[in-house]
Amino acid sequence: MTVNVALKQQMIERGLTQDELARRMNDALEEITGRPGEVSDRTVRNLLSGKTLRPIGRTCAALERVFGCPVKELGLSPPRSAVPPEDPVLRRTFITATTGTTAAPFVAASRQVGVSDVERLQVGLNRLTALDNHRGGHLALEKAALAGAQQALDLQQYCVSERVRQRLFTIAADYTSRAAWSCIDDRRPDQAQHYLDRSMIYAGMAQDSTAQFSAWNQIAMLARQYRRHTDAVAAGQAAQGLRIARRDPLFASLAHARIAIGQSNRNDKQAALRSLGHAQDALTKAAPAPRPGWIDFYGSAELFAITAIVQERLGMSAEAEASSHRALAIIPERFRRNRALSTVRLALAQLHQGDLDLACATVTDVFDIMQGVEIPGRIRTELSGFQRNVLDCAPKSAHVADLIHRLRPNGS
Template sequence: MAVNAALKQKMLDLGLTQDELAAQMNLALLAITGRPGDVSARTVRNLLSGATQRPIGRTCKALEEVFGCPLRDLGFKERSTAAPPEDPVKRRQFITAGTALALASAGPVLAAPRRIGTSEIERLQRRFADIVASDHRYGGQLGIEQKAAALSEEALALQSTGAASQRIRSQVYASAAAFRSSAMWAAIDGRRSKDAIGHMQVAQQLAEMSGDPFIKFRIWSHAGTLYRHMGRAGDAAAANDVARGLSITRTDPMFASLGLARHAAIHGAAGDHQASRRAFDQAQDAMLRADGGAQRPMWMNAFYDQAELDSLALSAYLALGDFARAEFHGHRCLAGLRPHMQRSKAIATARVARAQLEQGDVEPAVASAMSVPTDQAVRHPRVVGMLRTFSGRLNVMAQNTAIAQTWNQYAHETWRSVA
């Protein structure tokens, strides 16, 4: 197979890597069809290597859109049933339609299309609420990620079923972005970073098409958390700054508080104690200024409160090695968590156990670790990882003691049940 030199040169001319070209092709497909593409870096590698010599369908459309030229100029063989070239002006006008795009009808129009209205939006919002509730209960599960991604596709497919006002279409895109952001969060929580990045890219595209600042905040704030978990503090701060720069953080102190609290956690992961403490103080002040009766998105009301702020502080101070302060925020978090926050309770409990252990309080630490609900201790990837780290540290700090043996027996029996 011969390398496609023409395509390689075009990519060099535009300064595109394989990943970046895949992302640009997906964005082009979203603009053309109203649905996100599924082009991957592997697709691009096959195009470059010559493994794919005659791209068809969506891949062909995406390539021509990104590079603004026909396939033959990109080193590919002409399609035998190629359609006449599209007028560039018409193509630009089509793309500029933005959120007004809808999927093409599969057949001739026999009757006036039905209207997509608020009832469809309300149905999507109810299903989104179900996804959020599942996340708070279980967290990180592949099934939640897959269901949320499928619902995002279902929301986009709604665009082809009838006519709608610009406002309704924007809400459909916002719903699709919300589902995809939940898929992203499930992947983050499940330590599936590569999948999370893929969901993030699609979610960002959909959010831009919706124009909804609330879902934009959620996605960029999640992106900051993703990069923090990946150990990329600079990228985490940059992503979170995008969220914090949105106008809603200036009009609603609760959003400002969340942005600051997550920034404090980023500072903690980066080892900056002073910046972390300052950001948490500012987050606390903003929360106290927030109007408790203000209208906010369901997802925001469902999780962000004093307990979540303390959870982020617990994470930051644990990373900073300030174990006493971490434990303080951990106990305050656990005391304030709402009943439905089962995933958050398991994570906070595991972190409190670690903070206690690092202070030499071995017996309370083991008691805390053993109080993590078994379903979370064996099913939630982050909790499993925390408890395994706890186990390793315990066996270093209290080797051959009775309490360590008690823990080891408990851990063996617990994790053996899912081995």
């Protein structure tokens, strides 16, 4: 006996275990005959091991209904014509399926989905993540992310495997989170909130704590935009309590960092610095591992950038300047938007130490970094905040007029 490679590959593609295939075959037989099937996991084992090469008519019909293809494509031989299926209804279904006189059992074939469909959608999601890192949030990215989420939701209607269905819900959650993030980065918080509500639903249906973490991470950032700093801390704590954060120190570190930002915005200095310490400790324990592409931004560089935000909020401008320099020294080139944000924060730390000329020279680098694309709303908001600070300390400075000009829609 030799292993039935064709059947095994089809099961892998659709994410089916032996027990689950047996259940699906019994469901198919009930649909065909009106009576529950009696396929067992032993039947499936015999098919996989090669012990059964020519299954009976009922088994063949069930396999073809589940996989949407002739049994020959599953490495099996159909019953000999001299051996009719046991049931007249089943006989008609089996004969018409194998002769091609009706497409009924095969209609689902072009619509059944499996692991390769999930992987295809994941590739598209990774491309959107790379685009966001380079350009920042914008309307076209938001629309593309929503289209990807809808594809995943449409495909899960035709799954034969619960595992693949859950993975598709994860993909839908991740795409919807990407749309939400585009809105957060573009400073459209109300629309972002709508998408995050949907993303959390999909993540729950997927039973995926990583997708839930992504949503809570963005909810913390959104709360910051709304200036609901206690909510931001609570969102970070919710992320911290998820299974993925307990299992993977990288996620735990990011949760601590989000909590630190919220605490600093509440001017809770000791708690914020303590959370930063926890974030650093957790990050040192994080080992390389397969992770979703959206969290690639987080590492030592991003933690330095977040540390600078916390220190600046707490009035520690010299320390914030040093942290921003450390972040900029190691931010990967592909994270152009993050580099621009850290540059604004570096300029603000310099300004708060009284070095107006140096700060304004630093902030002009942002326009060079983002050259060729429209500056995302989040960066524009940071630049506007820098401009207000310059007005407060030097209202007649020529730097103010230059910033006003550059921040106009067609000014750069």
